[in-house]
Amino acid sequence: MEAVEEACLAFAAGRTTAERQAAESVLHHFKQSPQAHADSIHLLTHSAVPMAQFHAVTTLCELSLLERVSVSQRKETIGFLLHHATSSSSMPSFVASALISTIAILIKRNWLQESPTDRTAILSHITQLASSSSNTPSNLVGIKLLLAFVTEMRGASDKKTRAMFQPVAFHTSCRQALEKDGLVQILALAVHLITHQPSPQALEHVYLLTVELLQWFEAPSDSTSILLAVDPRWKPYLVQASFVQAIFQAYTTHRSHGLWSHTIRQVLILLASVTGSIFDSPDHHVAYITWIFHGALFIFHHPLPSNVEREVIDMCQLTYRLVSNWSSLNDPALADPLVSEVARLSCLLLQSALQEADEDGGEVWQMEGLDVLMDAWSLLTAPFATAALPPPPTIQAASAQVVRLYLQVRLRLVCRSDDNDAEEDEDIELNVAKTLEEQLGLVASLARLNAPQNLSLCLSLLVETANERRTHTTKSLDDESFRHVLDKLHFVILFTGIVIADEYKGEKPAVPWSMEATLSVVEQLVHGVLTLLAEEIQAVQVAPQRESPYLSEQLLSTATRLHVTYFDIFPSKSADMVALYCQSATVYLTHWYMQPHVIQNVVELLLALPKTPAAVGLCMQSAQFQWLTHSILAVQGALLYIPSQRRGLMCEALVRIIVPDAPDQLAPFVSEWHRCLDMMTQSSTTTHSHIQVESILELYAGLARSSESRSFAAVEPLVLPWFPLLLRTLETFQSVPSIVPLVLKCACDFVEANLAYLSLDKAMDLYGHCDRLIGTFCVTNSVTQRSAISDDELQFEDMFMLLTLLSHLVAKDVIDFADDTANSAGVVADVVFSGLNQVIPLMTHDLLQYPKLSVQYFTLVSYLVDVYPDKVVRLNPSLLHQLLQSLVVGMRHTNTDIVRYSFQSVGELAACQLRQPTAASTGLLGQFIPVVLQMLVFEAAAAVVVDGAALALYSLFLVERPNIESIAHAFCAGMDSPLQDTMMHALGQLMHSLPPAQPQTAASVGHARKHRAHFKAQMYAFVAHVRGYVQIK
Template identity: 20%
Template structure:
């Protein structure tokens, strides 16, 4: 079915959902009951995405094929995202009949790859003057149709062979594993390995043999296509399809997550051919890693200016090295070290890569290199060729005697942005076992980054990069540092926040994007403060001196003192920033109420003013967070028998605020539980204030009957015979009484 047939798309998706529901309940039907139906649906879907004569793509009702949409390079939306649900359904249907879908896909892909090789050979001959040019236009049209066939075949293959595994251990789909196990009795493992390794010998035909495992055969075809692309890119890159290139590396990445160097312990049963080809210490494991890294290397050189393809390619590399058992084979590959050399060279064939791709490349290089054992030549090589060039470049540029005079030149700004992206890559690539080493490696550059923020405070892109670097340190390294190292991080973070505050306080800009830029900056700072704060909750090192130093909450509170004055009403209208800000405030209230009581007067006033505004101005989620925070602070006053001080007086003020919000204003009843607990806790903390508020309200009533109704309602809400206690039973009773109270009298209270 073509993507532009929107009239029937929704109905088609609904039908697929129905079939999936039936498949999920297939155990309630006779064995194999749905196989014929799954086969038919799979075949029809495949036909709808293949060009004639094998398929029906773009065919009109009169049987003529429309040529307008064959060029897939102009597609605005990514098919694998646009049709994700549909492809997921087809993948599940294909796995229901693997004995049909896997050989069929292999056969069609083998045919299309052979056709691609033939077309590329013709184009090569034309380029060298060997062939005539009279049919070149026709050949290019055929090539475009062929590319779209390959694109859809790769998407379908990826969704059949593997499932999305976000947040879970990637596993080979049970249906695929079960099928391969069932077939293994008549599979020749050596022929299967030969089919795998010969896939990159593109001058030889495909090894088509029933003794070859069907899963490995399909994987081999994708590897053959990747190799055809790789070899053709040196002379024929201009006729290759970036979209197909993206689909190839996406399919390989989706496949490798569950298959490459798989762990036997994750499976109750495992296929011998698959395990022999791709398992731990397998003959094919290192070979596949080498081939994938060769593909990564070529893609990043040839397609460096194609951002989406380069990004998909670097995502493939990150997935190759995301586990130690895969990272170690990667560091044995020559392609890894060639990438490292290109990455640190000046100039380099990778210079056209975008900053985010360069950061991800550094991340992948560091992830792999972090798994190299200490005191080995490879470890020294990793430090010399990957880490030290970054540090040297920082020192050479930022500490040069003329840096301040040339800092604002475009070329220098580009160098700074490039170095910050590399630093971010090092940080994001940090593995737990290297967190301390890499933090100390990055620390001098973090300090330099504070200076960069002062110099480039008028350049939002560099400011944002600096803030992102600090956020990544807090997220990827901080929890694994010693207390002494954490203190260094706190110090440099405070220096950063202070620098930002100094260069931005009172600043007025007429630029239309200025407010949005400040929103992004403050969002990153909120994220930084939250991550610093989390250090007290998630510490993974046993540090004997953990109690001898200040806590991260102290740093966060000081950070808030810097950030809060920069906040304003218009900035808090950005939902994400508003949510992050009040979430942080609530966490501090709940986990460290003792710190609030000790705040400096100006910060304390700012803090409490934020809570008061949050009660009414920014929606129910923020209101709930503020109510929860007040409950905790009032409880702290009661538990510590606090009878004086700024916090105690603030709770007296909030007793009146919450009293009016809950009882006398329009109020979201979905917040009843949080509001009840906050009001009850504040009443327990300031009983005299509550009594005064009730009396003032009663005395303000001009109608005696209403006054009488209110007096009776309040006497039932807080009976004098029952003591006010912060126990669960009392809180539950108060919630019930408050609901009754509001039902009976809130209407005329709000009207008044």
């Protein structure tokens, strides 16, 4: 015992590495000892070293979870630990917590094997402890044990399945068994303890137990509901005014205690979410909501200054739950009081935020609470989202009050951070912008319910901030005060656009109904934004270095919103609007072509024009648009210095505008591209010609992407004849890293946008072109040649484009061929598998480490194996071997989707081999068995791995049934004798769970699901037994 105590002290002290390793060795030897169970009991009861006690508890837990331990042995351990927990009052808290947790885990492990009578007896004993006299060790231990037990039984996770060596199904069955019989009794005790005011020592644990009990009925993680459909049997205990009153009384008593009060608030939040058949009628339901609502009013109106942040945020969450619960009933009785209190709480938060907005630091905490309240507002205002039901005066008044305060706070906040001082991670910026825009969308919905006042407010802010910018003394981006003015103007433009044009991305955007009565103000707002855009492009034209791209991005984005929503509403301004758009595109492309976000917004603005046919006609009549078209599409156009990728994006936007009105206008440009590219494939290559080739390929890709149902007939004759030239381009420039992926990109873009519209004959021609293109790429990019390319990023880009092309080609097999008379679907498979034959050797282990590339590859392989398993198993043996090796990599991937795809593919290949044995794959699939066994037994496998492995191993064992014994001996060869014997015995038992060998008849197929389920259960038992033995051994 002394040696273990010293080792525990040395391990905890964190001295030298050598000392820690020596201590770890002693502790490991202690666990491996045949007397480890008895020694752990002795150590727990006699040692005065807390770390030694803790080690004894964890050892008892691990030993008692082993498969070979009987139910009665486990019960003896539970009895000993429970007696020790109630009789020993000197244990440190971390030891006592581990002890309680271990008892709960062991009770759960026995639960399904206990008889109903024994289960009832166990729960009765624990509840008796919990309901014993207050301030006694037994009372506190009983409550803590109930908390640990309910927490353990509530759900399953990868951590729990690994720790207990039991499948998810075991944990689910335990949960269902307790929910059926026992959970109500635990709830009854918790309610009794709360109603009779537990002792301060037990208070927190009683309320934590109540939280766990209520969270039992939380909706699945993929559900959007926040309400709790509680078991109707809970009604006599939960739906009682005295119970709710007791909780509020406890909160009043312990309100100043931060931790306790937070736990009680969590109970109130969950109680506010209770719904379903637990209520006899809607009136009963409303009465229950009213109890909680009235009880919370005092807290709403009198927040505790010392704990205001946490308390107010929790009250916002409580309010949201109450509103969600009320909205499911749509009872008018509570509508006005709820609106009044949500408005009051919103204003309280915003006024508090205004007071703190001038302080240094990040986002004020009040905005977190407001996020929750805006969700509540969305529910309260949902009935008035259409003109059918006008909002009542209370909603209108609240809208004006809350929106005004919100804009004041936001305009203060945008000045607190200076985006020009430091560059943040782009992904973080995008996430922040997305979150802000979501919140603004909810506030805008509220603002539209009082459009006259709130639009007038937006107009005054827009005019005021624009004038502030015009009259600023420096107008320099180096001046912080000027940057703050730009930040405020950016925000006002963003919010204005969301309010008056919320849903602008649909095919036919509609004007919000609430705008119809205030179109005069809307027209002024549209005019104000477009005037600012005109001023901005004029300033950029004069001195681009003095202007902020940040503001231009927002002006262009809002102009897009306004165009698609209001272009047809204000026809008198249509010509000026189109002229402004063309001028904007010209100025920004000329002066800010290196600003990617600005150019992207220019492209999106032009892409929006075809949604309004009148705008297309005006564009075609515009001399500036014609100049812009020639400058972008002509090989030697005035804007040829623009980066080729952005030029391609502009090409797509321009073509979408041109095709509906004058498709013939494109032919000369496309012919010029073809002629120039043809010449460059026949002449010597230079750096200048490489740049020109890249530009032409990007233009072609933009043309290909522009195709859609209404323009395909005009675009297809221009694009399809290019494929032979693409092939020659790839052959000529095979050694130019920047051109190769562009050729593949052109093919990808055309196939993705046009393949679904092609006739059968043309589709077959396209498949032939793609087959030759893929073959050319693979020949000129063999493994040997690619190994000379040191840049992994270039290899990644090439392979990603190639896999994307194959995926698009496969999609055609799903889309049509209903009228196939020429075995065209077979041609699709042949082309795709021809490509797969050539791609597999190029997919190196290093390339498979790229997540994006790996997902693309394994998604494609999984689909092909699922649809064409017979073709996969008939691949060239060496290619099949490489494919299978890549699946081994996929099984060990960190991405769970890739792991699942890999196991599915292996299982399907084995099932295909079982149905139609082929000589080529004989023996190859057996290599997966030791790999999977290694993962299951010696590695920490997640539940998704174990489930996938079960399905794969079932078919693998059936295929390799004659060779299993030799495979098992080879797998166990390096193990010591005891482990080898245990492993061989366990594998033998697992093999016995397979169905008897028989032909794959209809009858056997009908029983396949039953056999697989039985095998899966046995495999979990195998993993639990063998992995547990390995860990102890």
